[in-house]
Amino acid sequence: MFSLSQPKILIIEDHPATLDAIRMIFEFEGYITMNLSSTMDLHAKVASFQPDVIVIDILLGLTDGRAICTELKLSIHGSIPILLMSSRNGIHDSVYYKTHWDDYIEKPFDMEIIIQRVGMLLSKKAQQD
DSSP: OOOSSSOEEEEEOSSHHHHHHHHHHHHHTTOEEEEESSOTTHHHHHHHHOOSEEEEESEETTEEHHHHHHHHHTSTTTTSOEEEEESSTTGGGSTTBTTTBSEEEESSOOHHHHHHHHHHHHHHHHHHO
16 A cells, blocks of 8 residues: 555666666655666566556667556556656657556656656555555
8 A cells, every 4th residue: 555654666767877867866755666677577576566656668678668558557566557758759649648557757857747747646546545
């Protein structure tokens, strides 16, 4: 269940500097993070960490983050809100938007915007729980 004091954020990003920057943003705000640079053993890691929100990049090497979102939403982890990130414009216009991920943010993003978006997803999840 969602904890108001220290929510857990799973960050999936294959660019080390970006992953580190996002991790620092959330840890500074008091979040507990798990950071992944690949989706290897993703379901086991999600099950053990039990994140309140997943933040995932759309381009993960040869893996499409949108496919991972779909996989997660159709699994036992489907209730976990997902924030999709991309430097590609127009992804939010996709037919899958709001079906396979819960929100979208374009890179580069402002620190306050990503904190606000994750906060909204956490609030929405808390209302559903």
